[in-house]
Amino acid sequence: MSFPSSQKISLARREALAGYAFIVPWIIGFLVFTIGPMLASLYFSFTKYNIIDPPQWVGLANYEKAFSGIWNAVRTGDARQFGDPLFWKALQVTIYFASLALPLNLGISFFLAVLLNQKVRGINIWRTIYFLPSIIAGVAVTLLWVRILNPRVGVLNPFLKDVIGIQNPPGWLADPDWAIPALVIMSLWGVGSSMIIYLAGLQGVPTDLYDAAKVDGANAWQRFWNITFPMMTPVLFYNLVLGMIATFQYFTQVYVATSSSIAGLGSPQHSTLFYNIYLYQNAFRYFDMGYASTLAWILFIIVLSLTALIFRSSDAWVYYEGQLRGRG
Amino acid sequence: MKKESEGLFRIFRSASGHELLFKGIVTLILASGSVLILIPFLYMISTSLKDPAQIRSDSASLMPRKPKTVPINGNPEPLYQVTIDGQVYEYALIKKIPNGLGQFVDPARADVIHELKINEQKQLYRWDVHWENYPEAINAMPFWRYLGNTLIVTFVGMFGMLFSCSLVAYGFSRFRARWLNVLFLVLLSTIMLPSQVRLIPLYIFFQNLGWVNTLLPLIVPQFFANAYDVFLLRQFFMTIPLELDDAAKIDGANPLQVLLYIVLPQARPALISVGIFHFLYAWNDFYEPLIFLHTPENWTLAVGLQTFDAVYTINTHLIMAVSVLMIVPPILLFFFSQRIFTQGVVFSGIKG
Secondary structure, three states: OHHHHHHHHHHHHHHHHHHHHHOHHHHHHHHHHHHHHHHHHHHHOOEEOOOOOOOEEOOOHHHHHHHOOHHHHHHHOOHHHOOOHHHHHHHHHHHHHHHHHHHHHHHHHHHHHHHHOOOOOOHHHHHHHHHHHHHOOOHHHHHHHHHHHOOOOOOHHHHHHHHHOOOOOOOHHHOOOOHHHHHHHHHHHOOHHHHHHHHHHHHOOOHHHHHHHHHOOOOHHHHHHHHHHHHHHHHHHHHHHHHHHHHHOOOHHHHHHHOOOOOOOOOOOOOOOOHHHHHHHHHHHOOOHHHHHHHHHHHHHHHHHHHHHHHHHHHHHOOOHHHHHHHO | OHHHHHHHHHHHHOHHHHHHHHHHHHHHHHHHHHHHHHHHHHHHHHHHOOOHHHHHHOOOOOOOEEEOEEEEOOEEEEEEEEEEOOEEEEEEEEEEEOOOEEEEEEOOEEEEEEEEEHHHOEEOEEEOOOOOHHHHHHHHOOHHHHHHHHHHHHHHHHHHHHHHHHHHHHHHHHOOOHHHHHHHHHHHHHHHOOOHHHHHHHHHHHHHOOOOOOOHHHHHHHHHOOHHHHHHHHHHHHHOOOHHHHHHHHOOOOHHHHHHHHHHHHOHHHHHHHHHHHHHHHHHOOHHHHHHOOOHHHOOHHHHHHHHHHHOOOOHHHHHHHHHHHHHHHHHHHHHOHHHHHHHHHHHHOOO
């Protein structure tokens, strides 16, 4: 009676051991490259640390530096009252960029995906063209856009002036008010990466739903709003979360566009001082590893809570296919 | 006339006409959008073939060109297509005078001067393609060194990633154990983790190992699997039927042999698409190489190109030439593997 079951246990144990054995590379990597460094940076965030001297415990001083002076700054409306005005500037720049780039990116890429899901001639060529920019994102593309947008020798402003008739086209990356819109334009050129995910989602919408709606007499517009759109909300949601996380880590474009200008990283007038740029500056320019670790943990908590927020609010507007079926 | 327009009207009212109109509009929008996508590429290529003088004086043109000139009294003068009384001639502009006027002459008869508004005439250009920008750009920086470093980081890293992620994905897809599901959730949660939160201690860790300013920090972590690729591979492994596994096991194959001879051969499409994604990521990556590599002999193309721009920013033609060289491999890869690519995205995007 007990013999077969004990054999079963040993077989199960053997299977479990084999399973654990195969994931050992990840477990080591997780401990050494993820959880260990995370805990270490949490510790550093409570220290003063310049790499050369050993870390010195300072308690909450780094967090105080970031958050002190809020009350005075809000009361007087004077950003100089902040304990670290640049920290708030970096948050503001990042959120401003996200508030422009994310809605535009989500809207345009969804619109393009719907168009690219139509049965028109040469559809594969169109899809290839729109996807192309997103596979080469990085330094080369940013160097190109810096030159396109250059107010003196660029190609965009002559076009705006001579063809569209705008008398004083903006200075783009050279103008504190236009630097963020310029980066938004650059990012929109690469909408292909989220577009392709929508496209995959659109192709996953079961055709029997459309057939049923047609039988019920729904027109194309009604089919779009009542089937396509609800079915696509999980993908919209996915792209929204990813886009937000990406904005808080936005780096290469800003670094390449501003580090070689005279005014330096985040120029002009800190108008492109993205959160991740400020973090990099503190860590690898000022070697203030303690404060940089604090910034990293604040970033982590922001990303975590925004993700959680979207997850919680998603019940209200995200449909999953399973739910849809459950109701029907 | 009335009949005709009625017929046209009827076509658009009919279901198929409706669809035709709709498809026409879709194509029109797609075509105009793709012009916006492609013009920057064309601008990159054409700028890489211009000489500095043209970039300064004629930067907006998409054609690497020089003004056509003719010798008038021994001086080369720009040639224009001019219109006089409805007749078109090719005249040279010999002098600019106030009020936007210019003195034009027929190259064959330089003594008769026509005064015409300059901006109403069309300047003539000839192609002027500077292929030598490419060798010049390559020689202006340690290009081959950067390329070599980039290839090492990309391909050794890709090997490490495929090796470790296959093992881990196999572990998560084929075995039952109490903690495996929990650990898989832990793995998934690290996808959202911003890398900055572990970057500084990692930097210090690698510095203590003496690895900062070597390629190792970019390569070695790839041998310890990453959440994203493990997830993709595991999803694919789950779709491979278990019957063959069982048959192999009955024949006495151990789990590693099942992975090597049964699972991996069937997972080739997934391995290739994960490999391509890794190539694109490693080839374009700038953040980590910037942080870990400090001297030119260790730079990858991305860092090398950025630094070249920082030092020689006025040499737009050379910078664009290297930029073109840098985007060619990803584009070629993309064209050759398009099908796998889109399948990979379909499957990575949402099917999970």
